[in-house]
Amino acid sequence: MKILIYGEGYFFAIAPQLKKSLEQLNSDVDLFNWTSYLYTEQGINLKNRILNRLMMPRIAAKINQDLISSVRNNTYDLVLVNNGWHLTGRTIDAIKKHAKYVVNWSTDELYNDAFSSFIHIESYLKYDCIFSQRKHLFSFYLSKGIKRLEYLPLFYYPEHQPVDTSEKDKKIWGSDIAFMGTWSKKREKMLNALAGLDLRIWGGHWNKSKKDFRQNFTITNKIAWLEDMSRVVNSTKIIVDALTKEQNDQINMKNLQIPACGGFLITNRTDMILELFEEDKEIVCYDSYDELKTKCEYYLLHEKERKKIAFQAHKKVVAGQNAIIDIAKKIIDVVNTL
Numbered sequence: 001m002k003i004l005i006y007g008e009g010y011f012f013a014i015a016p017q018l019k020k021s022l023e024q025l026n027s028d029v030d031l032f033n034w035t036s037y038l039y040t041e042q043g044i045n046l047k048n049r050i051l052n053r054l055m056m057p058r059i060a061a062k063i064n065q066d067l068i069s070s071v072r073n074n075t076y077d078l079v080l081v082n083n084g085w086h087l088t089g090r091t092i093d094a095i096k097k098h099a100k101y102v103v104n105w106s107t108d109e110l111y112n113d114a115f116s117s118f119i120h121i122e123s124y125l126k127y128d129c130i131f132s133q134r135k136h137l138f139s140f141y142l143s144k145g146i147k148r149l150e151y152l153p154l155f156y157y158p159e160h161q162p163v164d165t166s167e168k169d170k171k172i173w174g175s176d177i178a179f180m181g182t183w184s185k186k187r188e189k190m191l192n193a194l195a196g197l198d199l200r201i202w203g204g205h206w207n208k209s210k211k212d213f214r215q216n217f218t219i220t221n222k223i224a225w226l227e228d229m230s231r232v233v234n235s236t237k238i239i240v241d242a243l244t245k246e247q248n249d250q251i252n253m254k255n256l257q258i259p260a261c262g263g264f265l266i267t268n269r270t271d272m273i274l275e276l277f278e279e280d281k282e283i284v285c286y287d288s289y290d291e292l293k294t295k296c297e298y299y300l301l302h303e304k305e306r307k308k309i310a311f312q313a314h315k316k317v318v319a320g321q322n323a324i325i326d327i328a329k330k331i332i333d334v335v336n337t338l
Contacts, residue, residue: 001332002028002075004099006067007082009033012225014107015082017157021328032070034063034086060086071095078335081127083108085118092126101338105131105152105331109247110141128338131331136250136272150334154253155324156317159226162262165235173228174235175200176300180224180254181242183208190242191217193289197296199240202232233263237306238296241267251276256322259283259313264306266295282313 003022007015009031019029035041037059039048052059063086071079076099081087083106096102104127111121124130125145131152132141138149165173176198179191183205191199192213200218207214207221224232233239239258243249250272258265259282267273269285277283284299286292299306321330 001077001335003078003080004030004032004071004074004076005080005082006032006034006084006087008035010035012223014105017324018080018082018328021325022332024325025328025332027332030070030074030076032067034067037063064088064091067091068094071098074098077101078103080105080331082106083119084123086120087123088120089122089126092123096126096128101128101335103127103129103131103331103335103338107133107154107253109134109137109249111144112247129334131334133251134248137248148338152327152330153322154251154256155322155327156253156257156260157226157324160230160257160260162314163227163230163234165231169231170235172235173231175218176236177238177240177296178202178232178236179240179242180229180232182223186245187242188213190289190292191240193293194240194296197293197300200236229257230261233258233261237264237303238299239263239265240292240296241265243268243270255283256317259310259317260322262310262314264299264310265313266292266299277313277316280309282309282316284309 005015005019007013009016015031015033019031022029039051039055042048067087068091079095079099079102081102081104084104092102104124110124110130110132125147127147129148129150130141130146131150133152133154135151141149177194178200179187180202181187182203188209191201195216200220202220202222202224204221204223206219239254241252241254241258243252250270255265255267255273255276264284266284266286269279269287273283273285279285284295286295
């Protein structure tokens with residue numbers, strides 16, 4: 001099968017990782033990297049960020065034009081659009097004239113206003129199929145007129161696996177508790193509830209947090225991707241996580257990736273989490289910030305329980321079809337039924 005993936009080209013992003021998996025399944029895969037059109041590709045600085053914002057209409061027009069040309073000049077069995085930022089309904093119509101199937105795999109909430117300046121929601125009605133992990137929203141999505149929806153679970157990458165970390169590694173990567181993610185007001189409030197504990201934060205934009213918050217915790221202005229995530233997880237006793245409620249999340253990638261790395265995870269209690277894991281045997285959950293702190297304090301003192309839960313979660317995740325190559329297989333299987 002000859003496939004074109006439209007997505008972000010960053011090494012840690014879904015599109016390049018999916019490309020590798022599809023190639024392992026003997027597909028011929030090209031990548032349309034829309035992020036290469038951004039000014040920040042020439043350097044991440046204030047000037048280029050401003051240029052991205054000011055020039056986005058022109059950038060988006062060029063992206064749409066070049067994608068149509070790429071599809072027109074090749075014979076693709078499948079064009080797989082990851083999220084579909086900047087693509088118009090007219091563009092999807094145009095590429096459908098030259099590709100056998102055009103599908104969308106959205107890991108974002110389809111109708112989230114936070115992405116309204118990047119997403120043309122009329123384009124969703126044009127796809128032959130849309131894949132999403134938000135099965136709790138499928139009735140709502142179908143009411144919008146989407147043709148076909150398929151549930152596609154979230155996943156872990158091959159780099160997400162247990163690694164041995166030395167005492168020296170633990171000093172570089174470790175702490176009692178870690179959070180990996182970008183700053184938001186809600187995340188700052190959640191983590192502030194852990195004041196007094198040894199918490200390390202990995203991620204961007206935490207300079208926006210309050211001064212006293214930054215004094216209470218160790219903040220590393222670095223996103224722990226792929227192998228780095230494994231290093232953090234295997235140097236840390238507890239990983240805490242927070243679902244993005246604005247995205248109507250019931251589960252996120254870290255809920256698979258942390259157990260795949262062999263880590264002990266405390267995350268939000270949701271129906272989908274409890275479908276996948278057995279609470280207090282494979283995962284630990286919280287509803288309130290007080291509950292989160294109480295459980296962090298408890299499991300810091302109960303190493304044997306903590307390691308047993310982490311082991312059971314790892315076994316559950318890697319035994320299931322949760323690797324990105326499993327996701328690639330599911331996409332191909334569905335496309336073959338279209």
